Amino acid sequence: MSRVGVLALAAVVAGGTVAQAQTAERGPLSWSFEEGAERQYEYSWGLNVAQSIEGPQAMPLGGLELTVSWIMNQKITGVSAEGVASIEATVTSIKGSQEMKAPMGMPGPPPEEFDSKGKKGGGVLASLGEAVGKTLSFKIDRAGKVTEVSGGAAIQEAIQEAAQANPQMGGGMGGMGGGMGGGMGGPGAMGLGLLLAAFSDTTLESTLDVLNNVLPDSGTAASGESWSREVVERLDMGELKFLAKYKHDGTSDGETKISFRPESDPSFERKESDDPRAAQMRAMLGEQKVTRTDATGVATFGAGELVDSEVKQEIDIEMDLPPMLQMQFGEQAKDMKMGIGYELVLRYAQASGDAAPAAPAADSADF
Numbered sequence: 001m002s003r004v005g006v007l008a009l010a011a012v013v014a015g016g017t018v019a020q021a022q023t024a025e026r027g028p029l030s031w032s033f034e035e036g037a038e039r040q041y042e043y044s045w046g047l048n049v050a051q052s053i054e055g056p057q058a059m060p061l062g063g064l065e066l067t068v069s070w071i072m073n074q075k076i077t078g079v080s081a082e083g084v085a086s087i088e089a090t091v092t093s094i095k096g097s098q099e100m101k102a103p104m105g106m107p108g109p110p111p112e113e114f115d116s117k118g119k120k121g122g123g124v125l126a127s128l129g130e131a132v133g134k135t136l137s138f139k140i141d142r143a144g145k146v147t148e149v150s151g152g153a154a155i156q157e158a159i160q161e162a163a164q165a166n167p168q169m170g171g172g173m174g175g176m177g178g179g180m181g182g183g184m185g186g187p188g189a190m191g192l193g194l195l196l197a198a199f200s201d202t203t204l205e206s207t208l209d210v211l212n213n214v215l216p217d218s219g220t221a222a223s224g225e226s227w228s229r230e231v232v233e234r235l236d237m238g239e240l241k242f243l244a245k246y247k248h249d250g251t252s253d254g255e256t257k258i259s260f261r262p263e264s265d266p267s268f269e270r271k272e273s274d275d276p277r278a279a280q281m282r283a284m285l286g287e288q289k290v291t292r293t294d295a296t297g298v299a300t301f302g303a304g305e306l307v308d309s310e311v312k313q314e315i316d317i318e319m320d321l322p323p324m325l326q327m328q329f330g331e332q333a334k335d336m337k338m339g340i341g342y343e344l345v346l347r348y349a350q351a352s353g354d355a356a357p358a359a360p361a362a363d364s365a366d367f
Contacts, residue, residue, distance in 0.1 A: 030142040030219035032304025033085040044069035044347040045198040055336035062103040070094040089136045098191035127162035144212035149205035156199045206234040211309040211348040242266035255302035266293040292316040308349035315342045
């Protein structure tokens with residue numbers, strides 16, 4: 001064999017050896033549960049709503065930014081033979097904020113905030129404090145799939161009762177309607193009405209699942225490897241569905257980075273709801289057409305448990321102008337549409353005391 005041939009053969013053999021080594025570098029990537037173990041996590045839900053008029057006289061109509069986050073002391077109360085853990089999560093502190101952005105640079109109401117630690121803030125959002133001391137329960141398997149969430153409805157009810165007893169409510173919960181006109185109860189009540197959606201058992205089950213269910217069913221993966229899973233998230237507005245592609249972005253200091261994006265355009269379907277707030281919102285907004293959806297996420301996993309996870313979802317909707325704006329623009333209204341952009345940011349992270357670690361960096365989009 002010629003010298004060139006020997007070198008070529010050596011390269012092939014060496015390449016095969018490297019490939020085998022890379023294959024052998026698959027590591028464990030699954031939850032590890034121990035009955036009685038406790039861990040604190042912070043769950044965050046942030047919604048940014050922006051409204052605008054689209055057409056010959058395009059203009060912004062303002063928007064609303066809402067956030068709520070709470071720290072839970074999570075205890076594993078049991079582990080099944082199949083490796084599914086039962087969790088009880090008691091809320092130890094909660095905070096929330098809202099800021100309404102008035103249309104066309106007009107002055108809006110002052111921002112509101114509340115933090116149960118030190119009783120910072122007040123107003124309508126102070127009713128969020130009713131969540132402290134209450135317990136959620138759910139089950140989670142070794143891949144992170146979350147099921148059987150309960151306890152959220154009781155928190156919703158307690159917050160709503162406290163809010164309705166607050167004189168600042170001014171008549172009840174509100175919704176997002178015609179050009180940010182402020183639904184029943186004014187801007188404070190309107191924001192709280194939307195924040196309550198974060199506590200429903202259905203919403204919590206789907207959001208906790210999309211944040212936790214990021215691991216391969218096989219329980220192992222190598223750097224650069226990817227896997228796919230259908231994601232169905234049930235939001236207050238409807239159902240967001242897509243096939244997600246997850247990727248192992250490498251391990252450093254015992255922690256593995258995972259990122260994901262949809263393999264195809266997410267679909268969004270409005271769903272009927274028994275929640276009167278959702279029904280009120282549908283009646284006010286009328287028929288809607290979804291024009292764009294997107295979702296991205298990053299997570300960190302290490303030592304058999306999730307360190308942190310963040311998911312951002314965007315939904316753009318187009319609809320006819322509400323009656324109030326049709327009257328304002330007259331004949332021109334037939335060529336105009338109203339656009340609503342929703343950005344929902346979810347986060348779930350280990351917390352030490354009352355502080356959560358920094359958000360994971362979304363530094364990999366190479367799929």
